[in-house]
Amino acid sequence: MGKPLISFAQIAEHDPFFLDVDERPDWPTLFGNSNPLKLEIGFGMGNFLIEMAAKEPGSNFIGIDFYHKGIRKIMTRIKNLQLENIRIVYGDIRNKISYLFQEGELDTVYINFPDPWPKKRHIKRRLIKPEFINHLANKLGPEGKASLATDSERYAHEMLEYFNSEMRFQNMDDNFGFLKERMDLPKSKYEKNYINAGEKIFYLEYLRLAPVTSAT
Numbered sequence: 001m002g003k004p005l006i007s008f009a010q011i012a013e014h015d016p017f018f019l020d021v022d023e024r025p026d027w028p029t030l031f032g033n034s035n036p037l038k039l040e041i042g043f044g045m046g047n048f049l050i051e052m053a054a055k056e057p058g059s060n061f062i063g064i065d066f067y068h069k070g071i072r073k074i075m076t077r078i079k080n081l082q083l084e085n086i087r088i089v090y091g092d093i094r095n096k097i098s099y100l101f102q103e104g105e106l107d108t109v110y111i112n113f114p115d116p117w118p119k120k121r122h123i124k125r126r127l128i129k130p131e132f133i134n135h136l137a138n139k140l141g142p143e144g145k146a147s148l149a150t151d152s153e154r155y156a157h158e159m160l161e162y163f164n165s166e167m168r169f170q171n172m173d174d175n176f177g178f179l180k181e182r183m184d185l186p187k188s189k190y191e192k193n194y195i196n197a198g199e200k201i202f203y204l205e206y207l208r209l210a211p212v213t214s215a216t
């Protein structure tokens with residue numbers, strides 16, 4: 001007999017580190033502190049998120065994905081490493097971003113190698129679109145950061161165009177283009193694979209500008 005199938009909703013009932021929610025959790029209560037909130041969208045197998053949480057105990061990390069194998073893997077690693085500053089949300093960020101966080105609540109958002117959907121008829125499935133960038137700008141606090149990486153040249157240029165058009169984000173590259181490398185951040189699984197294959201990676205980093213206040 002195979003293992004009984006346990007739904008993610010059932011796992012969520014027993015594992016406080018896993019959330020299958022349809023309303024905003026009170027993040028400071030959940031983490032037991034008000035440390036900066038850093039979100040990784042589409043963590044895959046979770047290598048980047050785990051390394052970040054281990055190296056930055058003074059920040060709280062949230063990962064969201066719907067990839068079952070990756071979720072099971074990261075939940076085991078969180079337990080084994082006894083990481084307290086990480087929570088996993090099940091689901092599609094496009095449906096959940098509006099309620100998961102309050103305006104200005106996020107410190108940083110990481111999006112590493114979002115699915116590029118290269119076929120023309122699938123392009124509409126891409127995550128990075130003006131409407132989604134608007135959500136990110138709303139949820140990031142002043143001086144917050146969005147950090148992205150992709151190997152897809154086409155998608156990279158699309159991301160650049162959309163992000164550069166959002167007035168609340170400032171491109172951190174001197175020429176308002178791509179960064180060649182990313183210092184001080186662990187490499188995700190896809191990133192390592194592309195580096196080993198000698199592929200070019202396009203990195204983007206944006207600063208969420210604070211609203212301009214008038215002197216009067």
Ligand SMILES: C[S@@+](CC[C@H](N)C(=O)[O-])C[C@H]1O[C@@H](n2cnc3c(N)ncnc32)[C@H](O)[C@@H]1O
Nearest residue numbers: 042043044065066067092093112113188189190
């Ligand atoms: C190409 S993989 C990259 C995985 C990992 N970030 C890396 O760099 O190794 C993309 C991941 O994003 C997840 N994903 C795609 N669309 C998503 C969405 N709308 N919301 C949450 N996760 C998403 C997929 O399930 C997959 O795990």
